[in-house]
Amino acid sequence: MSVLAPGKIAYVNARLLDPASGLDRQGGLLTEGEIIIGVGPDLFKGGVPLDAERIDCGGACLAPGLVDMRVQLGEPGQEHKETLASAGEAAVAGGVTSMVCLPNTDPVIDDVATVEFVARRARKNGLAKVYPYAAVTKQIEGKELAEIGMLAEAGALAFTDGTKAIRSAQMMRRALSYAATFGVIIIQHPEEPSMADGGVMNEGELATRLGLAGIPPVAEAIMLERDMRLVALTGGRYHAAHISTKESVAIIRTAKQQGLMVTCDTAPPYFALNELAVGDYRSFAKLSPPLRSEDDRRAIVEGLKQGVIDIIASDHAPQDQDSKRLPFAQAEFGGVGLETLLTVTLELHHNGYLSLLQVIEKLSFAPARLLGLAAGQLQIGAAADLVIFNPDRAGRVDPAKFRSKSKNSPFDGRPIQGRVLRTVVDGRAVFIADL
Amino acid sequence: MNQDLPAYAHRHLLGIEGLSPLEISYLLDQSDAYVEKSRSNDRKSALLRGRTVINLFFENSTRTRTSFELAGKRLGADVINMTVAASSVAKGETLIDTAMTLNAMHIDVLVVRHPDSGAAKLLSEKVNCAVINAGDGAHEHPTQALLDALTIRRRKGHLDGLLVAICGDVLHSRVARSNIHLLNVMGAQVRLVAPRTLLPACAEALGVEVFHTMKDGLKDVDIVMMLRVQNERMKGNFIPSIREYFHFFGLDYEKLSVTKPDALIMHPGPMNRGVEIDSDLADDVERSLIREQVEMGVAVRMACLDVLTGNLGNGGPV
Numbered sequence: 001m002s003v004l005a006p007g008k009i010a011y012v013n014a015r016l017l018d019p020a021s022g023l024d025r026q027g028g029l030l031t032e033g034e035i036i037i038g039v040g041p042d043l044f045k046g047g048v049p050l051d052a053e054r055i056d057c058g059g060a061c062l063a064p065g066l067v068d069m070r071v072q073l074g075e076p077g078q079e080h081k082e083t084l085a086s087a088g089e090a091a092v093a094g095g096v097t098s099m100v101c102l103p104n105t106d107p108v109i110d111d112v113a114t115v116e117f118v119a120r121r122a123r124k125n126g127l128a129k130v131y132p133y134a135a136v137t138k139q140i141e142g143k144e145l146a147e148i149g150m151l152a153e154a155g156a157l158a159f160t161d162g163t164k165a166i167r168s169a170q171m172m173r174r175a176l177s178y179a180a181t182f183g184v185i186i187i188q189h190p191e192e193p194s195m196a197d198g199g200v201m202n203e204g205e206l207a208t209r210l211g212l213a214g215i216p217p218v219a220e221a222i223m224l225e226r227d228m229r230l231v232a233l234t235g236g237r238y239h240a241a242h243i244s245t246k247e248s249v250a251i252i253r254t255a256k257q258q259g260l261m262v263t264c265d266t267a268p269p270y271f272a273l274n275e276l277a278v279g280d281y282r283s284f285a286k287l288s289p290p291l292r293s294e295d296d297r298r299a300i301v302e303g304l305k306q307g308v309i310d311i312i313a314s315d316h317a318p319q320d321q322d323s324k325r326l327p328f329a330q331a332e333f334g335g336v337g338l339e340t341l342l343t344v345t346l347e348l349h350h351n352g353y354l355s356l357l358q359v360i361e362k363l364s365f366a367p368a369r370l371l372g373l374a375a376g377q378l379q380i381g382a383a384a385d386l387v388i389f390n391p392d393r394a395g396r397v398d399p400a401k402f403r404s405k406s407k408n409s410p411f412d413g414r415p416i417q418g419r420v421l422r423t424v425v426d427g428r429a430v431f432i433a434d435l
Numbered sequence: 436m437n438q439d440l441p442a443y444a445h446r447h448l449l450g451i452e453g454l455s456p457l458e459i460s461y462l463l464d465q466s467d468a469y470v471e472k473s474r475s476n477d478r479k480s481a482l483l484r485g486r487t488v489i490n491l492f493f494e495n496s497t498r499t500r501t502s503f504e505l506a507g508k509r510l511g512a513d514v515i516n517m518t519v520a521a522s523s524v525a526k527g528e529t530l531i532d533t534a535m536t537l538n539a540m541h542i543d544v545l546v547v548r549h550p551d552s553g554a555a556k557l558l559s560e561k562v563n564c565a566v567i568n569a570g571d572g573a574h575e576h577p578t579q580a581l582l583d584a585l586t587i588r589r590r591k592g593h594l595d596g597l598l599v600a601i602c603g604d605v606l607h608s609r610v611a612r613s614n615i616h617l618l619n620v621m622g623a624q625v626r627l628v629a630p631r632t633l634l635p636a637c638a639e640a641l642g643v644e645v646f647h648t649m650k651d652g653l654k655d656v657d658i659v660m661m662l663r664v665q666n667e668r669m670k671g672n673f674i675p676s677i678r679e680y681f682h683f684f685g686l687d688y689e690k691l692s693v694t695k696p697d698a699l700i701m702h703p704g705p706m707n708r709g710v711e712i713d714s715d716l717a718d719d720v721e722r723s724l725i726r727e728q729v730e731m732g733v734a735v736r737m738a739c740l741d742v743l744t745g746n747l748g749n750g751g752p753v
Binding site for chain 2: 147
């Protein structure tokens with residue numbers, strides 16, 4: 001791949017999908033260097049500019065590159081599970097052009113130097129753009145506020161203790177209140193820790209039969225309900241990560257109706273799988289929050305459809321074999337998701353729940369808007385971060401082909417419909433599928 | 436209205452809230468006279484000869500206690516300092532016991548500082564002498580507000596119409612509360628500037644405008660009052676660190692650049708240099724009134740002792 005800025009590139013014969021403007025038409029897009037300089041159904045009516053390289057999309061969809069707002073990186077600290085380079089490869093293979101990484105690295109991203117380290121390392125590999133969150137509390141211990149103001153100035157997009165919930169109500173109150181001073185968002189892993197402690201899968205009949213300790217759905221509801229009251233008290237901005245239950249959808253819906261500044265996301269496992277995926281102690285299906293009941297799954301789909309759930313993120317959590325090839329209770333939580341984010345989400349389109357535009361909105365425009373990123377739009381002057389995909393092409397999830405260093409996908413072997421053909425970051429093709 | 440009543444007709448000085456503009460102006464006028472007297476060679480008078488003033492301090496204080504002590508002594512009173520470590524007493528009952536004991540000794544003025552809000556009021560209900568609140572918890576510190584007002588009035592000529600920003604730990608500050616009441620009633624306009632974690636709930640209800648950035652909050656103000664931030668609140672409970680606090684809320688020349696060009700800076704002391712205020716700025720005689728505030732403190736306390744002991748004599752209303 002050349003590091004020189006490319007010249008003009010004309011993408012012709014594409015189905016343009018731009019949720020920001022509501023555009024869903026056949027047409028073309030022209031980039032020059034790192035930015036989009038033309039887009040529209042009639043762009044190439046008079047022919048493709050002579051000095052432009054021509055890429056025929058063959059009728060495939062051309063959309064803004066995906067913005068994945070919840071990715072765990074192994075780097076720094078757990079490079080045997082994932083590095084910035086391998087995550088970058090996996091991202092672009094999945095059509096992701098921007099990803100935001102959680103601060104629960106080693107060392108924790110809770111100071112300005114670490115934020116700058118991640119930003120500098122990520123720039124080097126030139127694949128998907130990497131943005132960091134920073135910790136809400138020092139060392140994600142939930143006891144003392146991190147330097148939220150200075151971290152925001154250094155480039156932290158929002159604040160979260162990652163996979164740990166902010167346990168103390170007083171700390172959450174202060175965090176929301178302090179963050180509101182700077183207009184930044186607190187992202188919560190909504191799970192009451194004392195109720196989840198020791199649990200390894202959804203509490204219910206299956207957990208009972210398998211003899212596994214359960215995490216009840218109310219663990220999520222309790223934390224969300226508490227937090228909604230704190231948001232109302234402080235006027236802070238709050239985002240609930242990966243909601244997984246029917247009740248959570250209802251709580252967020254009510255909060256939005258009350259006018260609270262609340263948003264939420266979910267991840268593909270919570271609308272595409274249910275607890276039965278745990279089956280015979282399959283540790284790849286051990287996720288946090290746990291896969292829930294079929295009732296909950298349907299409610300998540302409904303929540304997406306109705307717009308209660310704003311965003312879909314991969315919740316990419318790489319784990320090596322040593323962390324997963326263990327008795328279920330001892331295995332680590334989490335699954336990789338960058339490379340299946342788009343294809344699994346397309347099921348919502350194929351099943352008639354979301355339009356293609358809505359799919360792209362939840363995967364790209366909505367997270368970019370929430371986090372204030374200049375991404376997620378096919379707009380003249382915007383960065384040429386693009387994904388070209390065929391929404392219909394059939395295939396199967398094959399972790400052996402994953403670019404991610406870890407292969408722990410809960411979707412292992414799943415038949416899918418849809419394929420990423422090309423991913424473009426800042427005008428350069430960073431992924432081209434072998435067909 | 437009885438024309439014989441003095442313009443400040445209360446037995447005690449427990450707080451600024453509830454005082455009228457007339458009463459405040461009267462105390463400030465009296466204080467003004469004492470400034471001149473303190474600057475002359477004839478500082479000492481015999482006005483309070485035979486009167487006993489007790490400084491009863493349940494909290495460490497050097498500046499305020501010394502200021503009251505000096506004020507009392509310059510007026511010829513016998514001044515006794517009692518410092519009680521608050522942690523060593525079981526509060527409540529002991530506080531009242533202490534008051535009753537002192538009351539039995541026929542004292543004239545009790546100057547009280549206590550870490551609990553309302554302590555001065557509680558004492559005042561149990562004694563026959565006059566009580567001056569020298570700071571109760573996060574409630575009031577009336578003589579500080581009076582000395583701040585005197586300092587401003589002498590520099591600017593008036594209080595009404597001024598735009599005053601009070602910056603920092605308002606949540607825990609009795610100085611802020613007293614100043615808000617005084618400035619509001621005297622016709623000044625008050626802004627609070629602080630991170631949300633250092634503001635009390637419903638701060639707006641005190642009749643102020645609330646800001647969360649120095650840039651917005653200090654815009655066009657005449658006076659910047661900085662508040663002290665206690666170190667123990669800097670360790671991640673209310674704010675993440677000293678470094679971050681100074682970066683966003685510490686007063687330096689850059690943040691001061693949006694105020695009126697002749698804006699003046701105040702601080703109740705003791706200052707944390709490099710935490711809430713830049714060290715050079717604190718020492719800048721063109722901008723900083725910090726040393727002048729200390730001088731005004733003695734004058735204000737002399738005036739208060741004078742007025743309150745005068746009221747004891749005529750048995751005026753409480």
